[in-house]
Amino acid sequence: MTQKILVLPGDGIGKEIVAEAVKVIDVLTADFGLEVALEYGEIGGAGYDKSGHPYPEDTKKKAATADAILLGAVGGYEYEELPRELRPERGLLAIRADLDLFSNLRPAILNETLADASSLRPEVVAGLDIMIVRELTGGIYFGQPRAIESNESDERFAYNTMVYKESEIERIAHSAFKIAMQRGKRLCSVDKANVLEVSELWREVVIRVSAEYPEVELSHMYVDNAAMQLVKEPKQFDVVVTGNLFGDILSDAAAMLTGSIGMLPSASLNASGMGMYEPIHGSAPDIAGQNVANPLATIMSVSMMLRYSLDNAVLADKIDAAVEKVLDQGYRTADIFVEGMKKVGTDEMGDAVVAELKA
Numbered sequence: 001m002t003q004k005i006l007v008l009p010g011d012g013i014g015k016e017i018v019a020e021a022v023k024v025i026d027v028l029t030a031d032f033g034l035e036v037a038l039e040y041g042e043i044g045g046a047g048y049d050k051s052g053h054p055y056p057e058d059t060k061k062k063a064a065t066a067d068a069i070l071l072g073a074v075g076g077y078e079y080e081e082l083p084r085e086l087r088p089e090r091g092l093l094a095i096r097a098d099l100d101l102f103s104n105l106r107p108a109i110l111n112e113t114l115a116d117a118s119s120l121r122p123e124v125v126a127g128l129d130i131m132i133v134r135e136l137t138g139g140i141y142f143g144q145p146r147a148i149e150s151n152e153s154d155e156r157f158a159y160n161t162m163v164y165k166e167s168e169i170e171r172i173a174h175s176a177f178k179i180a181m182q183r184g185k186r187l188c189s190v191d192k193a194n195v196l197e198v199s200e201l202w203r204e205v206v207i208r209v210s211a212e213y214p215e216v217e218l219s220h221m222y223v224d225n226a227a228m229q230l231v232k233e234p235k236q237f238d239v240v241v242t243g244n245l246f247g248d249i250l251s252d253a254a255a256m257l258t259g260s261i262g263m264l265p266s267a268s269l270n271a272s273g274m275g276m277y278e279p280i281h282g283s284a285p286d287i288a289g290q291n292v293a294n295p296l297a298t299i300m301s302v303s304m305m306l307r308y309s310l311d312n313a314v315l316a317d318k319i320d321a322a323v324e325k326v327l328d329q330g331y332r333t334a335d336i337f338v339e340g341m342k343k344v345g346t347d348e349m350g351d352a353v354v355a356e357l358k359a
């Protein structure tokens with residue numbers, strides 16, 4: 001049965017890197033029997049330009065019937081003065097909420113040949129393989145009430161609400177335990193239960209869910225310690241599960257352990273396994289249109305899509321192996337370039353992966 005992939009290139013380098021990922025999908029379709037149909041739409045600034053909204057009705061309609069979504073990135077200098085609700089980033093929050101993409105998978109894997117690119121010593125990070133599972137549709141980014149107001153003496157004050165329902169914690173815990181079962185069977189739940197009631201409930205529910213996964217070794221860590229441990233001894237972690245705010249910060253820190261933001265894919269899944277796949281980086285307006293952006297995070301997002309939404313681990317492994325091979329052969333975009341390697345542009349890097357897949 002043909003599965004439908006909605007392609008949302010977005011803004012800035014989004015268009016360039018998605019074009020390379022589509023080349024990879026095309027090869028898998030032409031040569032390896034992948035049965036998918038691609039449909040295109042706009043999001044972020046591109047959505048605003050075309051339809052006056054960062055998450056246009058047309059995109060929403062297409063997303064509702066897609067089996068998976070491939071997204072580039074959103075954002076750009078030209079949209080910074082727009083009212084908050086029309087800014088590109090609001091498009092991302094809207095599609096995540098609309099499709100109930102509550103489980104955000106952020107792997108931090110360090111290819112052996114790139115160990116020197118990390119700011120940490122190679123022996124601390126070489127062979128790193130962490131999966132951070134971040135709750136994506138709840139917590140303080142969505143909690144009500146939220147506002148900036150003024151008091152009687154005209155002093156402004158602002159507040160947000162960190163809130164989690166038991167059902168929200170339960171489903172992200174199940175998602176994380178299932179991933180831990182497919183990996184090293186160790187799960188670390190990160191919270192701030194010594195200070196926050198939300199975290200107290202989080203911990204209680206995670207412990208309750210753990211009874212259904214007796215093979216998984218569960219541990220708990222306060223978020224401040226987790227931040228320290230991530231840079232001190234990152235290889236101690238297998239799977240980490242945490243809420244939206246803590247996950248946002250920790251997953252970026254974990255990403256930088258690997259040296260390049262251009263190398264890391266991500267997945268955001270809902271309860272039925274439908275998912276949106278995107279690189280973790282933004283639209284990089286500083287390098288957009290120059291054919292220098294690294295497309296590998298987006299190409300590896302296609303691999304995650306095959307694994308988690310399209311049920312095709314064989315082709316996912318094939319992409320991962322091709323990327324590994326291309327790096328072993330010395331191909332490097334500017335962000336991961338070191339002397340002695342072959343410096344290539346965005347499209348040449350995509351072509352190298354395609355050539356390796358066909359080899």
Ligand code: NAD
Nearest residue numbers: 073074075076261262281282283284285286287293294335
């Ligand atoms: P960014 O991730 O776009 O860029 C940070 C730095 O990393 C820049 O120097 C950029 O050139 C570099 N970089 C990023 N991706 C790269 C790649 N594939 N290859 C080589 N270098 C790469 O973050 P930013 O500069 O803080 O934000 C730029 C815009 O992107 C903003 O509008 C922001 O809101 C938006 N943003 C979007 C997302 C998303 O779409 N998921 C995520 C983060 C930021």
